[in-house]
Each structure stands twice: as structure tokens, then as C-alpha cells.
Amino acid sequence: MKILIIEDTEQVSRLLKIKIEKWGHEARIAATGKEALDIVKQEMFDLVLLDIFLPDAIAYDLIPKLKLGWSGMEIITMTGHSSRDVEEKVRSQGILYYMVKPIDLGELESIIVHMSKKVSSR
Template sequence: MNSKPKKILIVEDERPLSRALELKLSNIGFKTRVAYDGEEALDFIKKDKFDLMLLDLVVPNISGFDVLLRLRQSKNKIPIIITSNLGQGDDLKKAQELGTLKYFIKSDVGIAEIVNYVKDFLDNNLKNDKDKK
């Protein structure tokens, strides 16, 4: 892996899940930061650059969809993976239209599957970055 760890912002208000994601991703070499609501997530994004965001759509203060919309309106291109309990077709379509990478319905997947997807994406993205040099 690159000498500078990739940074992941986890936006998740369910503390056991956010802690589990944080631990699993940190253990495989990623630097993580957790935001427990949408407002905190936007503050972190203003102050720091992240390589990826894991975003729950149902979080306090500012919803995940509003976070996503504000980021896209500001031309922020951070790759975003949705992790949510919302699984309606309209939600999936809206997230896709806003340029998300993947949509995980939390009740349908385990943490390992999410972590593996993140690792594969960032490892492949890292290889692509090296190819551009």
C-alpha cells in the first residue's frame, strides 16, 4: 500500500456499526474519521480531503441525501458508497443519479462485504493513480 494511507469518512449515526467499520478499515491500513450526523460530515469535508466516503442516508441534522446533493452541487467529486436501510427503488435511483459508486442495504450485507468493496476500490484507484504518473 502507498506510504500515505487513504482517508475514509464514515457518516453513520449507529455507533456500533460506525465503530465496527472504523476498526475494520483502520486494521487494514486506512485512516478513518467518523461523523455521526450530516452537518458534522460537511464540516469534516470542508476541513480535510478524503479519498472515499461511506454515507448512511438516514442521519441526524442534515440527511445523507442532502449531504450528497450539497457535495455534488459544490462540484466535490469524492467517491461515495451508500450504506443505508433505505432500499426503495426511488432511493437507489436518486443515489445513482447523484453519482454514488455503490449502494449497500445494511440489512442485506455484512460489514466484511462493505470493507472488501472499499479495499478493492481504493486499491484499484491507487493503481490507476500510479498508471497516470
């Protein structure tokens, strides 16, 4: 499975990339919304891990733009600043899952395992 990590904290994005690759998947990192949009214009991803608050974008503005390229892409949002309003906004855009940081890596691995089975059956 091919996963795009959109996260502006380098330590978090590197840790996620290492874990995802250890779990047997391909991972790519983008630190900004603009970088992510440039990447998805050139490559397709099965899953996106999206930090809700990026330096140049907020997830609920970015999600529709990410989905333009390929509607089959699933999105998991991540935030360290959870609020009911933000959660409702991103959930209304059809995200797969909403995670609060610090990320529970066991939970993330379970989701990715489940997703990879779904993707391989397409």
C-alpha cells in the same frame, strides 16, 4: 486511503472504523450531516460511507454538498430502510455503490480494496 464514515448509530460507525483501520486505511467518523460537512471543509477523503437517513439530513440532499469540496471523492450509501425511490435518487447522483444494512463486511472490504488500488494509481 482516507475514509469518512457518516453514520448516526455509534455501534455501526465504531465497528466500521475498527474494520477499516484493520484493513490498513485511515477512518474518521461523523454522526450528522452538519458534522460531515464541517469535516470535509477541512480534510479531503477518497471515500465516504454515507448512511442515507441521518438525524439532520438525507443522503440525496447531502451528496451534492459533499462533492463540492472535491469531485474525486467516491460515495457508498448505506441504509436499513431500502426503497426503490431512495435508491434511484442516490444512484442518479453518481454514487459508487448502494448497500443495504446489515452491511456485508466482506463485500465492503472487497470494494475498499478495489478503490484503494484505483486511488494509489492516481
